[in-house]
Amino acid sequence: MPKSKQITKFAIAGKFIGFTLKDDNQIKEIQLQTYKGEVWIKPNKELRPTLKNVISVGDLVIVEGEKHLNDKNGQTKLKAHLVTLKQPAIAVEATKHPDPLLSCTNNLLAKSINQQPIASILICQKSDCQKRGSQNVCRQIEEALRDRGLESQIIIKKVGCIKQCKSGPHMVLMPDKTRYSEVKPSRIPELIERHFSGYKQPQSA
Numbered sequence: 001m002p003k004s005k006q007i008t009k010f011a012i013a014g015k016f017i018g019f020t021l022k023d024d025n026q027i028k029e030i031q032l033q034t035y036k037g038e039v040w041i042k043p044n045k046e047l048r049p050t051l052k053n054v055i056s057v058g059d060l061v062i063v064e065g066e067k068h069l070n071d072k073n074g075q076t077k078l079k080a081h082l083v084t085l086k087q088p089a090i091a092v093e094a095t096k097h098p099d100p101l102l103s104c105t106n107n108l109l110a111k112s113i114n115q116q117p118i119a120s121i122l123i124c125q126k127s128d129c130q131k132r133g134s135q136n137v138c139r140q141i142e143e144a145l146r147d148r149g150l151e152s153q154i155i156i157k158k159v160g161c162i163k164q165c166k167s168g169p170h171m172v173l174m175p176d177k178t179r180y181s182e183v184k185p186s187r188i189p190e191l192i193e194r195h196f197s198g199y200k201q202p203q204s205a
């Protein structure tokens with residue numbers, strides 16, 4: 001008997017614009033703005049409980065999963081099993097790019113989708129923060145992540161001015177959006193331990 005469904009894999013990059021909810025307030029769909037328009041993707045049940053902690057409106061993300069095409073009626077359903085945060089909304093805002101989607105979407109798709117960092121550290125690298133030592137802070141972050149084997153799981157994003165220049169260097173830890181000002185390099189190991197102790201060094205194959 002011929003199959004009535006075709007299943008293929010998909011990876012879609014876009015800006016997260018919200019969830020649609022079920023009657024019991026559970027997440028029903030992830031809503032994305034892509035360069036082709038809006039799409040709605042149903043998360044699988046393992047993904048659903050974690051989503052609200054991982055992504056916020058305005059974040060640039062990649063959603064991966066399976067596309068189910070019903071041969072009989074031609075309808076397509078997207079089911080997600082993984083959402084990867086690629087650029088938090090706060091970084092998009094800070095860089096003030098006129099259209100982050102146009103500039104980022106193709107790059108996002110071009111990047112390897114096998115790396116799955118969901119956390120990131122944003123560090124202002126504009127002149128006032130640089131004068132106050134943000135480059136040293138950045139080097140210390142790189143070293144601390146490397147020492148813990150976390151450099152593939154926690155990405156460092158050098159961002160533009162976030163309008164708090166008098167109290168730099170500024171750093172924002174994602175996904176929980178904790179902001180630190182007047183950051184000293186010596187504090188970095190302690191802050192990494194405090195915020196990312198749940199992140200494990202990847203096992204080698």
Ligand code: FES
Nearest residue numbers: 124129161162165
């Ligand atoms: S230069 Fe860093 S906040 Fe303005």
